[in-house]
Amino acid sequence: MIKLNSLQYKNDGDLEISNDLSLQTLSNNDVFERLEKEFLSKYSFENLSTFSFCKDGFLGLLLQLGKKGKIAISVGETQALFEAGKTYESLGFELIWIELEKNGQVNKEQIKEASADFVFISSYVMDTFVKTNLEEIKALSSAVIISNASADFCQDSDAVYFDSYKLTGFSTSSVLLFNKELFEEKSFGFIDSIAVNTVFKALENQSFENDLQEEFKSKLEEVFSENIYFFVDYKDTLSYTLHFALKDIKAREMIRTLGLDEIHITNGEGCSLGLSKPSRIIQAMGYDELTSRNALSLTFCEKLDSKTIEKIAKTFAKKYRQIKVLNEQ
Known part of the structure; x- marks a missing residue:
C-alpha cells in the first residue's frame, strides 16, 4: 500500500x-x-x-x-x-x-x-x-x-x-x-x-519526506503532458506535498480507481475516500465547482525511490486514460 x-x-x-x-x-x-x-x-x-x-x-x-x-x-x-x-x-x-x-x-x-x-x-x-x-x-x-x-x-x-x-x-x-x-x-x-x-x-x-516533491511533479508532467495543470505554484506549498489537477475527469474517479491498486490519494479535506464533494478551497480561490473537481493532492511521508515514483506516475496515467475512455462511451 x-x-x-x-x-x-x-x-x-x-x-x-x-x-x-x-x-x-x-x-x-x-x-x-x-x-x-x-x-x-x-x-x-x-x-x-x-x-x-x-x-x-x-x-x-x-x-x-x-x-x-x-x-x-x-x-x-x-x-x-x-x-x-x-x-x-x-x-x-x-x-x-x-x-x-x-x-x-x-x-x-x-x-x-x-x-x-x-x-x-x-x-x-x-x-x-x-x-x-x-x-x-x-x-x-x-x-x-x-x-x-x-x-x-x-x-x-x-x-x-x-x-x-x-x-x-x-x-x-x-x-x-x-x-x-x-x-x-x-x-x-x-x-x-x-x-x-x-x-x-x-x-x-510524525515525519515527512521533503525531497520527493520535484521528482513527482516532473514524472507526472512527463506522463500527462498537456493533461496536467496546477492551481498553485508547488514552490509555495509545504515541501512534502504536491497539488495538481487533471483535465476532463473528476478527482473522485482517480481516487477510487487508484484505491483498487492500493495507492491512496486525496482531492481535499473530507474527500480522500472519493466522495462527491469538490474542494471548497479551490472554489474560494475563484474557480467554478466543475473545475474544482479536477484537483488532486499528494503527501509524502515515506521514502520512495525513482523506480517506484515512475511506476506510480505510469499507473496514474493508465487509470486516467481508462477513465476517459469509459466517460466517452
Missing part, C-alpha cells in the same frame, strides 16, 4: 487506553500531569485543553472569543471551523472572513485592514497546503493568531490546535494549546486525556 494522502487520512494509529490516564479528583494524576507538562514544554505554551473537532466544538471557541473582541477567519482553514463561522454569523454575531487570492495565497491586505483581535489562520491552507508566513501576518496585524498545527507547527502562533483524526485515524478530541486566559478553563473531568496522549505520541512519530 502506498499512502499519498496521510495529511488528510492517516488511519494507522494505535489508540491507547490506560487506567493511568484516568483523571481522578482525589488523586495526584501524576501520569497525565507529566504528559501535559511535556506537551506544553514541547510547543512552549502555558495551558492545555481539549475540544470536539467539529462545527459545534469550534463554535464554542468562537463564542468564548466573541466576548473579548473581533474575530477573523481565513477561508483556507478546516471545514469544521468554516462551518462554525457560518453558524456564528447566523446567530447574529459579526465575523470577518479573510479570502484567498487566485494563486492560493491568503489575502494579506484584508488581514491588515480587518483590525481583528483574534484571527484563525494557519501556516498552511487546507487542501492545497500553500504556505502562509505567520511572521509576516504578525507584522500586519496585532491579532492573536490561532492555528491548526496538525501538518505544520509555527512558533509565531499564539495558540494552536491539533486535529486528532488527521494525526491518529481516531475521532477523539482535538488538543488546544494556548497562553494566559485566552480560553476558559475546563473542568478537570472534561479533559480528554486519551486524546492528549494519542495526539502527543502521533506528533512525536
Whole structure:
C-alpha cells in the first residue's frame, strides 16, 4: 500500500487506553500531569485543553472569543471551523472572513485592514497546503493568531490546535494549546486525556519526506503532458506535498480507481475516500465547482525511490486514460 494522502487520512494509529490516564479528583494524576507538562514544554505554551473537532466544538471557541473582541477567519482553514463561522454569523454575531487570492495565497491586505483581535489562520491552507508566513501576518496585524498545527507547527502562533483524526485515524478530541486566559478553563473531568496522549505520541512519530516533491511533479508532467495543470505554484506549498489537477475527469474517479491498486490519494479535506464533494478551497480561490473537481493532492511521508515514483506516475496515467475512455462511451 502506498499512502499519498496521510495529511488528510492517516488511519494507522494505535489508540491507547490506560487506567493511568484516568483523571481522578482525589488523586495526584501524576501520569497525565507529566504528559501535559511535556506537551506544553514541547510547543512552549502555558495551558492545555481539549475540544470536539467539529462545527459545534469550534463554535464554542468562537463564542468564548466573541466576548473579548473581533474575530477573523481565513477561508483556507478546516471545514469544521468554516462551518462554525457560518453558524456564528447566523446567530447574529459579526465575523470577518479573510479570502484567498487566485494563486492560493491568503489575502494579506484584508488581514491588515480587518483590525481583528483574534484571527484563525494557519501556516498552511487546507487542501492545497500553500504556505502562509505567520511572521509576516504578525507584522500586519496585532491579532492573536490561532492555528491548526496538525501538518505544520509555527512558533509565531499564539495558540494552536491539533486535529486528532488527521494525526491518529481516531475521532477523539482535538488538543488546544494556548497562553494566559485566552480560553476558559475546563473542568478537570472534561479533559480528554486519551486524546492528549494519542495526539502527543502521533506528533512525536510524525515525519515527512521533503525531497520527493520535484521528482513527482516532473514524472507526472512527463506522463500527462498537456493533461496536467496546477492551481498553485508547488514552490509555495509545504515541501512534502504536491497539488495538481487533471483535465476532463473528476478527482473522485482517480481516487477510487487508484484505491483498487492500493495507492491512496486525496482531492481535499473530507474527500480522500472519493466522495462527491469538490474542494471548497479551490472554489474560494475563484474557480467554478466543475473545475474544482479536477484537483488532486499528494503527501509524502515515506521514502520512495525513482523506480517506484515512475511506476506510480505510469499507473496514474493508465487509470486516467481508462477513465476517459469509459466517460466517452
